[in-house]
């Protein structure tokens with residue numbers, strides 16, 4: 529018995545996640561031929577996804593990390609978004625691809641898209657591992673999407689509950705005890 533088995537059911541297996549990451553990497557490789565790509569990893573949730581995806585992209589690229597806080601206790605977003613760690617360089621003139629773990633209400637990402645657009649990048653697109661359309665409150669266009677999921681609280685592959693379970697290699701449903 530591993531540490532998570534009584535709390536988490538597998539929703540998307542490690543194999544399915546890795547296969548989809550490879551497909552997304554191939555699509556991004558095709559679309560950004562001849563361009564200098566900057567991946568913006570949204571901490572902490574998309575860290576594992578970003579690293580695997582970066583290795584599935586056959587292009588020279590730059591990695592940036594950005595932290596937002598939008599999430600205060602429990603499993604509900606408040607809509608209040610703040611940048612806690614900013615990228616390390618000016619983003620003007622760059623081809624930016626934001627890498628996110630999940631688009632739930634969309635409030636965090638609509639804030640972030642607006643904030644980065646204001647820095648005048650050459651282009652700005654979004655890649656999200658997961659989308660939970662049931663709870664959408666802000667319209668966010670996901671250019672590269674891993675999986676659409678039902679309205680369940682998920683953990684693993686970067687996603688946490690109380691900072692735990694990020695290191696699971698699959699996406700699972702957290703069983704509220």
Ligand code: XMP
Pocket residue numbers: 573598599605628629630631632633634635636637680681682683687688689
């Ligand atoms: P919004 O609602 O602004 O959500 O689109 C963005 C952030 O909320 C977190 N989130 C989750 N985290 N399991 C998690 O571990 C979930 O099911 C979940 N739904 C939302 C996540 O940090 C996301 O970036």
Ligand code: MG
Pocket residue numbers: 570571572573574629630
């Ligand atoms: Mg997140």
